[in-house]
Amino acid sequence: MYMYKELVIPQRTIMTPGPAEAEPRVLRIMGAPILGQYDPNFLQIMDETMELTRYIFQTENHQAFPVDGTARAGIEAVISSIIEPNDKVYIPIFGRFGHLMTELSRRAGGDVYTTEIEWGKTYEFEDLKNEIIKVNPKVVAVVHGETSTGRMQSLEELGKFCRENDILLVVDAVATLTGTEFKTDDWNIDAVITGTQKCLSVPTGMAPLTYNERVEKILSERKKIEQGLQIDSYNDRMISSNYLDLSQIQEYWSPTRLNHHTESTSMLYALREGLRIIKEEGLEARIARHALNEKALVAGIEAMGLHIFGDKVNKLPTVTCVYVPEGIKEDEIRKRMIEDFGVEIAAAFGSLSGKIWRIGSMGYSSRKENILKVLSALETSLIRNGAIVNRGEALQAALDVYEEKR
Template identity: 50%
Template sequence: MPELYGEIDPPQRLLMGPGPVNAHPRVLRAMSADLLGQFDPEFTAYMNETMALYRRVFMTENRWTMLIDGTARAGIEAALVSLVEPGATVLIVRAGRFGLLLSEIVERAGGRIETVDAEWGAVVPMERIADAIARVRPQVVACVHGDTSTTMAQPLIGLGEICRAAGALSYVDATATLGGMAVETDAWGADIVTGGLQKCMGGPSGSAPITISDRAADFIFARRHTEKGIRRDDLSDGGRPRIASNYFDLAMIMDYWSEKRLNHHTEATTMLYGARECARIALAEGLEARFARHAAAGRAVTAGLRAMGLTVFGDDAYRMSNVTGVYIPDGVDGERVRTRMREDFEIEIGTAFGPLQGRIWRIGAMGYNAMKHKVLITLGALEAVLRAEGFPVKSGAGVDAALESYAS
C-alpha cells in the first residue's frame, strides 16, 4: 500500500525575498469560501465586481480588466501570444531576467525580436526606446515595469504615446509592482498590463490580473475564429493569423468575462475569491497610502543594510520600493547565510539569477510583509547571522538605522 504521507503542516516562515510573500489572512479566509458554478449568477456577480475593483488597482478605465487563471506568467503569455502574430516585429526592452523571459515567449509565438538593452542594475532611458521604435517600426513593444532580478523599476511615462505614434501596441509586465508602486495604465498609455497576486497584492500565486485597452481588444478580436474545423495555420475570420494558444486566447477569455458568458474554461473559483479580496484590501487601505507604506519599508531596508556595512546594488534613482538587492560581502558564503536565516530564524531572503547569481541577495518587503516590525526582525536576524559568519557588524546597527528611517 502506498504511503499516505502526513497532513500538510508547513513552517510559519517569514517570506522576505522577491516573492512570493506571506498572504494576507483575509485573502486566505476568502479562499476558504464555498465553491459556486461558473455560470451561477452569484458567481458572475463576483466576476463583475472583480473587474471593477481591478480597474482601480490598475488605475484605468479599461472595460477589459479581468483575471487570467494561472500564475503571473500566465498573464504574460496570454498578452504576448494574443498580440504577437507570426513574423511580426516585437521590440523588447531588456534590463534583467524577466526581459529575457519576454524574448523567449515572443520567439515561441513566432515574433521577430528586436531589443533595446541596459546592463543589469540600470534602466533604459525613454529616448533610447523612442529611437529604437523609430528604427525598427515594431508591431508590439514589450517591457517589464519592475524586474525583481535587478530590483530596478523602468520609467514608462510617454511609452504609450510613442507607441501609438508609430502604430505599435504596447505591453507592460507589472507582476512585481502591482499594488506596491503606481501602475498608471492610462497615464502610461499602455495597451495591456498584467500583474500577479503573490507580491505586492499580498495573495498566493495562481491568478494573473490583466487590463486591456479597447485598441488592443479590437486587434485581438480580429484574430478570433468562430468556425469549426479550421486548421491552425489558416487565417482567422478577420483575416489575421489566429492566436496559437487556446487556453491563452484573450479573445475567447474576454468573451467569457463579457455579458455573453461564452464558455472557455472553468473559472478558478477559489483564486477569484482571493484576487477579489486582495483588491478590496488594497483599495480600502488607499493606493497612495499603500505605495507610501511600501516606499517606507524599502527605504528602511536600504538604510539598515548600509548601516551594517553592506553595499546596496543598483541605481538609487530607479530602485523598486519593494525589493532591495545587496552585495554578498567578500569571504561570506551567501547560500550559507540564507540557510541560517531560514533554519535559525524562519526567514527567507532571495538569491539571484544570471550575472548576479552568487553576487547579491534580494530582500523583499511587500504586500502583507511591508511592515515595520517585519523589516526590523529581518534586519536583526541578518545582523546576527553575519556576525556568526565572521562579518563585522556592530550589534543593532541595521535595526537602529531602519528605525531612524521610519522616524524620518
C-alpha cells in the first residue's frame, strides 16, 4: 500500500504581497490544545482579541472581530450585510481588488456605479467628490492599498466628505493595516476589513474587521425578527448569506454568544498572538519599520539600475512594483530566485502581467535580512539570465539606508 510521506516544508523568504511569513510565536501557539467554544478561557481569548482588534484599527467601535475565512470573506460579509437590492454603490477602481468589491456589491444586488483609472494611478479627491455628487450613493467602497499595482489611495478627505453627506464608506485595508498609517475613526470610515496573512503575519484564514453604529443600525433593521430557526422569523430585508451575516456574527462575539458558527480555534489563538506582538512593538514603531525597509528596498532596486513602476507620491509602502528589464522573461527570474535562494517575489495581474514584478515587504517579512536577501537574489538571478545591471550597487545602497547614509 502506498504511504504518503510526512510533509517537509522548505523554509522560504517570502517577499510577495501575501501571504507574508508568519511570526514564529504565532506558529507555535497554533499547536496548543483545542478549547471548547464556551470554555471560559476561550471566551477570554475572544474578548482580548476584540480589544486588540480595536487597537490595530485605531477605533472606539464596539464591533471589532474576525470573520473566519480569507480576507474576501470579511469584505463580502460587510458588503452583503449592508448593501440591499437596488442600493446605489460607487466604487472607484484602480486595480484588481476594486473589481472584487464591484463583483461582491453586484452579487448583493446593489445598483453599482464604477469609475476605473489607469493601473498605476490613484484618484484626486476632487474627482471622487464629483463622481459621488453625480451618483448620490448609499455606500462608497474603496481599496486603500492595491496590491495589484502597488498604489495607495488617500482616504482622509473622502471620509470627511462621505460623513458630511451621510454616505457610508467601506474600505479594504487588507494590504495596509499595521504596515502604514490607518485611522478608522479619525478618517470617518464606517466599515473596514483586513486579512491575517499580510502585515499581521498570521497565516491566511481570518478577516479582522470593524464597523460603527451607523452600520450596526442597518444590520439591526435587516436582522431576524426574533431568535428562531424558522424561516418566517426573518424579515423581508434579510441578509441573504447565513455564514457572512454580520448581525449574527456580531451576536456570536457579544455576551449573548449566539451559537452561529464554531469558531476557528487555532486560528484565533494565532490571531490573538499576532495582535499581541503588534501591541508589544507599537503601531508607530511597526509603521516606521515598514517604511525603513521599503526605503532600503527601493534604494537597492534603483541602484541596480531597475525602475520602480508608478508615481512615488501614491506608492503603497508594503508593495514595491518593479519593471522587468527589456529582454528578460519575468517567470525565469522568479523561478531561479526560488530554486537557488528560496526567495519568492510575485508576478503581476492583467495588463501588467509580464511587465512588472511585485515585491512585498509586509509584517514579519519586512526585516533587514529579508531586504538584503531579496536584493541579492534578484541581482544575481538577473545577471545569470543575461541582464545588464550595476553589479554590487544594490546591497551597498540598501546598507547606506540602514546606516543612515542616505
